[in-house]
């Protein structure tokens with residue numbers, strides 16, 4: 001099945017099984033805004049906990065904060081967001097659809113990459129173990145041609161972005177003969193800059209009202225609190241501050257479900273270091289973050305680093321962690337070395353010193369910052385799209401979410417085989433024992449087979465069935481979601497068996 005088809009099914013599945021709903025659906029929805037349902041919120045909370053604990057529990061020099069969404073508007077002037085938090089947009093005059101010019105070109109680059117990868121895949125199949133990819137890349141004419149097209153476009157595109165050259169960006173779109181996916185034409189407007197910040201007013205009278213912004217990133221709340229935390233927590237450099245919170249961006253093109261939203265959540269960590277050591281820390285955090293992703297077990301081959309085409313004005317190194325979504329490799333997380341830009345700007349605009357006195361060097365300086373920045377919602381989409389499987393079984397088929405047990409919303413379902421003979425009571429007893437440690441669900445409706453399918457569809461890793469034997473020897477069957485194998489175990493052992501598999505501690509110990 002085509003990847004697009006699978007993605008459509010995944011979106012429908014998220015709605016049908018209480019993971020994600022379109023916001024304001026009964027009013028025909030609000031574009032690029034989504035609500036999380038009863039299972040979605042559990043998965044989201046588990047993702048947040050996995051991130052938070054990996055930062056704050058595992059690193060004694062990383063602490064958390066929770067800053068307000070509203071901040072003094074000058075903060076956004078100082079950070080550069082008022083003047084430069086723009087995306088280049090372009091309209092197709094026939095379809096009237098709006099696109100991000102940079103994304104159109106990135107998609108074109110991805111097409112060349114895809115062609116190359118297809119050739120390599122084909123050849124790999126043909127030559128088997130004897131296949132030498134390096135040699136093939138250098139000698140196959142189609143690969144060489146496409147690689148050249150990719151490199152030329154990449155170079156031209158990077159230059160246009162770095163020079164902020166909007167005319168050149170449009171020219172690239174024309175020269176590459178990029179068409180609007182809706183109208184199929186190349187009738188484009190000029191490229192314009194569009195600021196992504198939402199604003200509103202604070203204050204009760206119109207004369208006294210102050211324009212404030214909904215924060216487009218959580219990072220600035222950390223920067224402006226860095227000295228408060230450093231002093232009150234007696235933190236010594238290097239140290240980090242982590243935060244999870246909402247961010248808002250008036251995205252031009254809202255695409256791909258919860259991949260690009262107008263209201264979303266970020267998990268950011270700013271790590272304050274001695275100037276000159278930032279690139280070492282950048283490498284260290286790159287490695288740690290990749291480990292965190294890969295520990296979930298979705299396959300190392302589905303992740304890669306992507307160097308930025310254009311470094312932001314404040315950065316001296318930047319890389320994205322990309323995951324292979326059904327629509328291709330896309331960014332899940334950014335890791336940036338932001339120099340002393342933000343803190344220096346806040347010194348300048350606030351008139352207050354934000355220096356750190358380094359007792360080892362006996363001098364004060366503005367620390368440099370390495371940040372890791374990941375979207376909760378994008379991580380959610382990454383997890384759920386990797387977990388979604390349609391499987392053909394001997395007699396029927398099933399849709400199963402192979403979520404890592406540690407992240408699964410419901411850890412176990414307890415099912416009485418029949419609704420009589422004391423089995424429901426026994427099942428409730430088991431839930432009453434286990435509910436303090438795990439999110440449990442009781443299910444007695446329909447045949448056992450149907451109940452298993454329902455639990456597969458929401459990703460419950462364990463189903464526990466209570467049958468007549470249970471009433472005599474206190475054993476139950478436990479059925480494992482992925483292998484569908486069943487095992488007879490003592491009720492008294494359930495806590496340990498399940499606890500081991502859903503333990504975040506075990507996941508951390510693997511990293």
Ligand code: ATP
Nearest residue numbers: 251259260261264331332333334373374375377378
């Ligand atoms: P993109 O290039 O996709 O617009 P970005 O480079 O602007 O993203 P950052 O500013 O580095 O993104 O934000 C850090 C992380 O926040 C991203 O890696 C992504 O996971 C998440 N994120 C950013 N914008 C959105 C959005 N509109 N919806 C959902 N998540 C987002």
